[in-house]
Amino acid sequence: MCGVLTFYYFPRIYFQGGGACWDKVSTEAGLCTTYSDPTSADPGVFCRDNCPSTNPFSEYTIVQVLYCSGDAHVGNVVRDYSDSKGEAVTQMGAVNVQMTLDWIKSQTSYLTKFNELVLMGCSAGSLGVQAWSHEVLSQMKASYGYDNAAVVPDSYAGVFPPGTQGQTIKGFGACTADALNNAPELVELCNEGELTLQEMSDYAIDRNEDVQFAFLNSKEDEVQIAYYVAIGATFPNTSAVITPEEYFIDINVIFGGYADKSNVVQVSCLRASEVAKKERLASERAVMLVSEALRSTGEERAIRPLRSAFTNTYPLAAVLGGQRPALLH
Secondary structure: OOOOOOOOOOEEEEEOOOEOOOOHHHHHOOOEOOOOOOOOOOOHHHOOOOOOOOOOOOOOEEEEEOOOOOOOOOOOEEEEEEOOOOOEEEEOHHHHHHHHHHHHHOOOOOOOOEEEEEEEEEOHHHHHHHHHHHHHHHHHHHHOOEEEEEEEEEOOOOOOOOOOHHHHHHHOOHHHOHHHOOOHHHHHHHHOOOOOHHHHHHHHHHHOOOEEEEEEOOOOOHHHHHHHHHHHHHOOOOOOOOOHHHHHHHHHHHHHOOOOOOOEEEEOOOOOOOOHHHHHHHHHHHHHHHHHHHHOOHHHHOOOOOOOOOOOOOOHHHHOOOOOOOOOO
16 A cells, blocks of 8 residues: 555545456466556545545545455465466465554554444455455454444445355355454354355344445446356356346345345446446445445434345446545555
8 A cells, every 4th residue: 555644534444356266277367466556446436636526435544455365355375276477376365454454453643533434345345345344343443433334345246156155265265364253153154165245244234233334236247247157167066157137136136135234225326338427427326325324323324225226337436537546555
């Protein structure tokens, strides 16, 4: 991370995306980034200047959890195969996340109680923020506390071929990762190879009823469909085929599982075939809904989940205009 050491009392912890590699084949195919770049983020919620009307998070301090491990931020493993340079593949994304949290917790000269805390992530970062949300909220509450908080997973719902999700998570070494420190029930499921992203999200949602969770996704996300196919192709006796229509059904099953949670917001956007202006307006509305939910108090926090169809759009982090902000060092 780079930039200025200035804290607002509105911190945002952002999990960077960059694909995933879960075995030798996916590693050799280059399905995950192996380098981190703090300037790689698109504008949107990173917009700092000349965009307060479209980005309600423009004045938040940003701590970006960089990503180069290919493990959706939950890895804690050295693989038994090598990369293209002949070096053992080491996936320690969870260690990187915890080091970032430790750094935040050490900034006592700059920080007191947070007014608002937002956890976000896009693509692989969406997987990471869902897996880490309960642990991050627990650590930040213990260290500083916060008045309001929100969790915003953007553009990865967690649609996996049957029987592959738990084994993939276990293969990353997540069972011994800090992300599950305060979740013994999840550790047991992980060790059995049965843990899913949905169970991690459910766990966090149920145990943080004062925190708003806002899931953003699209109807026919080509990237998520492509990774479904890739995972299916590398697991034996598993289907590697999913149509856009089947994907749409699956994400609605996933989000339908959160529909009865009073602290969950679900946001839709427009089709990719629609004009860019309409896409931008829809996504701006999405980020405003998240901001409104974060700032609500008392009975207002028990907002009714927004049930709607999910349609193609750009990731939230990319749709709003403006310049990239300075990042914390």
